[in-house]
Amino acid sequence: KPLVFSGVQPTGNLHLGNYLGAIRKFVALQESHDCIYCVVDLHAITAQLVHDDLAGHTRAITAAFLASGIDPKAHIVFNQSRVSGHAELAWIFNCVARIGWMNRMTQFKDKAGKDRENASLGLLAYPSLMAADILVYRATHVPVGDDQKQHLELTRDIAQKFNIDFSQRIAETGLGVDMLVGEERVNGYFPLTEPLIGGPAPRVMSLRDGTKKMSKSDVSDLSRINLTDDADTIAKKIRKAKTDPEPLPGDVEGLEGRAEADNLVGIYAALSDTTREAVISEFAGQQFSAFKPALTELAVSVMSPINDEMRRLLESPDHIDDVLRDGGERAAEIAGQTMKDVKDIIGLLR
Numbered sequence: 001k002p003l004v005f006s007g008v009q010p011t012g013n014l015h016l017g018n019y020l021g022a023i024r025k026f027v028a029l030q031e032s033h034d035c036i037y038c039v040v041d042l043h044a045i046t047a048q049l050v051h052d053d054l055a056g057h058t059r060a061i062t063a064a065f066l067a068s069g070i071d072p073k074a075h076i077v078f079n080q081s082r083v084s085g086h087a088e089l090a091w092i093f094n095c096v097a098r099i100g101w102m103n104r105m106t107q108f109k110d111k112a113g114k115d116r117e118n119a120s121l122g123l124l125a126y127p128s129l130m131a132a133d134i135l136v137y138r139a140t141h142v143p144v145g146d147d148q149k150q151h152l153e154l155t156r157d158i159a160q161k162f163n164i165d166f167s168q169r170i171a172e173t174g175l176g177v178d179m180l181v182g183e184e185r186v187n188g189y190f191p192l193t194e195p196l197i198g199g200p201a202p203r204v205m206s207l208r209d210g211t212k213k214m215s216k217s218d219v220s221d222l223s224r225i226n227l228t229d230d231a232d233t234i235a236k237k238i239r240k241a242k243t244d245p246e247p248l249p250g251d252v253e254g255l256e257g258r259a260e261a262d263n264l265v266g267i268y269a270a271l272s273d274t275t276r277e278a279v280i281s282e283f284a285g286q287q288f289s290a291f292k293p294a295l296t297e298l299a300v301s302v303m304s305p306i307n308d309e310m311r312r313l314l315e316s317p318d319h320i321d322d323v324l325r326d327g328g329e330r331a332a333e334i335a336g337q338t339m340k341d342v343k344d345i346i347g348l349l350r
């Protein structure tokens, strides 16, 4: 089975964008893939070092994974800092990647803001740690939201540079595997990972501003629907969601240039597991005053069972802690083997 890896940062409340862009896909991939899902706590300290309750957020994200239907026995669920291979391989990748590659990352520019000289070195190196998260398991597929596309391209660049720079050592040690790069068959150690981005809502936008993605770290709580919001809060946020005054168009082309309308239609399609086309044909010509209550009802029906189960799991966190410990042990075994190989390839004595 192909190997999937993905992660979510414990930086705050999970929102609908995380659910539709990532977690819902994590659940769906379990049938056909071996999956490793990680709460990336080392990433959480890149933009902000001191957190009120990092452990609590780590448990809450784990609870969301389990409540959404991820099976921690058939697959692996753990928190990143438990497995030292992530940070160790990230250091190697810091020496593989070039500063120019990091400087071009739009997430870094967004998160660093104007005062870039004062951003943490960790925030700049974030994509290098992310590449290590994925490649320490030699994962071939990564389900993510559209905002992570650029980081996945950089992960491939790092893998490719490592494979080329060490091609002779990889051949000598016999640790490489044959893989297709474009049309060419090459021998390399790290796979060139494929992002899994598709679906009707690959980038869920802020409810207050159709040009900004929905984010955990947005200061406005009205900008996002949290996985922990109750039905009344969800209704209020959707009612207040920014829209234009026109009714919904007769076809999807009519959504062009209408970012807020496009976003709500995409959310509806993703939540009901259909396409934008199907949603438009159902609501063609209707006003938002009719569409918004339908969207609210749908969002509540999908999210409230997850919300209830999360709350139940968080009442006694022992089970969550057991899952993370057990998952960490199993992850460490795989990562440990990769680090041995990488050290042998580089020539680090162990």
Ligand code: ATP
Binding pocket: 007, 008, 009, 010, 011, 017, 018, 019, 020, 021, 022, 143, 144, 145, 146, 147, 148, 201, 202, 203, 204, 205, 213, 214, 215, 216, 217, 218
């Ligand atoms: P932060 O603001 O702290 O970066 P975040 O909301 O971006 O938080 P992450 O933990 O960085 O959340 O991302 C977890 C997963 O959710 C990633 O796969 C990311 O691509 C996806 N994701 C985040 N925001 C959205 C969004 N608005 N739409 C779709 N997917 C998203």
Ligand code: MG
Binding pocket: none
């Ligand atoms: Mg993010």
